[in-house]
Each structure stands twice: as C-alpha cells, then as structure tokens.
Amino acid sequence: MSDQNVHNIVNGIRFIGEDDHEELDIERIKFIMKHTPTPPISEYQFQELTEEVIITKRNKERIGDCTICVNEFPLDTEAIKLPCKHYYHFDCITQWLKMHSNCPNCRTQLPTNNSEYDAYSRILAEHEKKEREGINEDEDRSMRRQTKNSGMFS
C-alpha cells in the first residue's frame, strides 16, 4: 500500500472520528492490530533512533544487565540505547528487532518498515491518550452545553 493511500485512510478515519462512528472505527483498528504481528523496525530507523553508549565505571551500575541474555555489559564495550532509555547488547536487540519493533522492557513501539501499521499505532495511542484525559474533556463539554442551554448570553 502506498503512503498516499495510508494517508487517505488515516485522514478518512480522523474525519469519521468527528461524529458518532468513532468508537466503531477504533474497535476495528484494535481488532486488526491485535491480530497483526508487529513488523520489524527498518534498518534506517534503527540507525537513526538508537545510540551507542560506552560502558564505563560510572554508568555500569545504572545501566544494569542486558535483559535479553541476562549477561552484564563488560567495561569499555558498547551498549545500544533505545529512545526509551533501555540498554541491550547489539546482537541481542538486533535479533529481536528483526521480527518485532518494540522495546522488550517497556514495549514502547518504534517506527516499523510498514507505514500502515505505524499509522494505526498512532491512532490507537492518540485514542488511549484521549481516553485518559477523557473525563476532563467530558466535563468541559457538559459545562459548555449547560452554559449554552441556560441562555446566559441570549
């Protein structure tokens, strides 16, 4: 699927999202995502997003062990740091990211080689964020409605 198509789909969903169909579309995306294995991260993204950190006496204890192989990071070697600040051996994390695109420790989703998947992830993340802030928003809305119906300004 081309990026333009994905763009249209995403915009379409956002447009539909303005009215009562929002819940239905979110449920559909949740269902699709539940049954889609995470695609791998792209090599380009891996290079862009990760950082190589040299293990020193100062940072060794804070960094701890690699949770994939449960071995330590020897002094003066490099550890790979993901954007979520979790550290792994290069071989360990690249093996995982060949088949997946999230951090083993905190499941933070990284951009994948599949733009459609990424678009759906973003929609779900936004939806969850909205849901968390939802209570406040609903209160706002009902306040506004009350103000409108009370005819205070008429």
Add this chain to the structure above:
Amino acid sequence: MNSLPKRIIKETERLVKEPAPGISATPNEENLRYFNVVITGPVDSPFQGNVSHHKSGGVFNLELFLTDDYPMSAPKVRFLTKIYHPNIDKLGRICLDILKDKWSPALQIRTVLLSIQALLSAPNPDDPLANDVAEHWKSNEKDAIQTAKEWTRLYAA
C-alpha cells in the same frame, strides 16, 4: 547435546535455588530445555487444595519447553493435569497473551509461571479458549466454579 545458552542455565539455577511460592520447575535430566512444572492452585480460587485435608487437590502438573529460539520466542507451556478453566482447553493449551503476541524476551520462565498462577486466580471468560467452559462461566458463574472445584478434587490430587 548443543551447548545451553547462559541465560537458560542462570534461569534454571535461580528457579531451583529460589523457587516462587507455589511454583516448582525442574529441568529434565536428559533435556535441559524441558521442565516438569508444578503449580499449586492459589488460595481462594476454585483450584486451591482442600486446606483441611492434607495432600488433597490443588496440585497441577505442566510441561514447559524452551525452543531453540528462546528467548526470542515464548516458552511452550501446557497443563498436563485436567483443569476446568475458560482459558485452558481440553489439551491443556493456555490462552495467555504473553505466551503469544505479547511475548517479550525481557520476560522469563519465572514470570511466565507467575502469570499462569495469576490466571488461575482470575479466569477471563471474555477471552476464552474453552468455549463451553466460558459459556458456563458467563451464564452461571457459581455453578461453573463448583465444577472447577470438583475437577480440582478429582484430577489435581
């Protein structure tokens, strides 16, 4: 035999030395990737043993196997003891997200077994594997729990 990854050796040592409460995992002598697992039914669940009768019920045997690509893929786990639970089918297969798409190599044998123990305390009939059991659970929870207790008494002794 292929050399065993250090991670599996470390995990095994810790499982044997500091077992989690109600859980034991013993590696098979001939295949160190195959474990005999025993989980005790959690207290206040229909899978708990009869407290007043010493040694009666509530002991579930499972098998656990670490495939060659472990920890990149989840351990394979199955109940060997018959159990009446909406997320465990007749063959002992377990419906648990971390054993499937939610697996992460930061999880371990210990965390998997603790999650299975927690699943015994909190059956989830809305995401069933054994449909008939889930239906029973949803339509008459009290009766389903009674059956689960009965099965525990009959098979998990």
